[in-house]
Amino acid sequence: MNDSAGLLLTAAQMREIIAHCRSERPNEACGLLAGRGGRVLRVYPARNAERSPQSFLIHPDDQLRAMSEMERDGLEFTAVYHSHPTSDAVPSHRDIQLATYPEALNLIVSLKREPVVCRAYRIVGGHQSEVPLAIEKEAPDVRSK
Ligand SMILES: [Zn+2]
Incomplete structure (x- = not known):
């Protein structure tokens, strides 16, 4: 896979994102992902300023905090995540x-049914196209319990 064309997360990051999405139900959850070349290195759960089951707006304070940390650490703003x-x-x-x-x-993380479904998209100028989403399995020595 060409990393720059898609999104690459670890299973632990994916679990963190899904747990956040579940905890915000019935509302949509949202957050930012930072990394390099499509590889996610950091997850920033954010508050949904709209507190809505059908829409989200990343809370400006959370966004500012995440963005300044990305800048400080030389990370790219890789993706926005939110739940349906x-x-x-x-x-x-x-x-x-x-x-x-x-x-x-x-x-986008869909909690509509189990197991949850996650898909990644590029959305530019009113057009969306799906991009590859890869989940890396962790090595046994870094697995938490
Ligand atoms: Zn949505």
């Missing part, structure tokens, strides 16, 4: 219209 508590992992009309960060990919 009751719908599929496809961008909503609103997600496409309000994709504010064309440089970042969009990771």
Whole structure:
């Protein structure tokens, strides 16, 4: 896989994101992902300023904090993630219209059914296209319990 074209996360990062999404139900959860060349190195869970089951707005304070840390640590703003508590992992009309960060990919976690479904998209200028999402298995020596 060409890392720059898709999103690469570890299983631990994915678990953290899914746990955050579950904890915010029935509302959508959101956050930022930072890394290099599509590889995620840091997860920043954020507050959904809209507290809505159907939309999200990354809380400006959380965004500012994450962005300044990325800048300080020389990381790229890799992606925005958010959950769809009751719908599929496809961008909503609103997600496409309000994709504010064309440089970042969009990771959507659908909690509609078990197991949860995660898909990644590039959304630019009102158009969305799915990009590869790869989850790395952890080596046994870094697995937590
Ligand atoms: Zn959405």
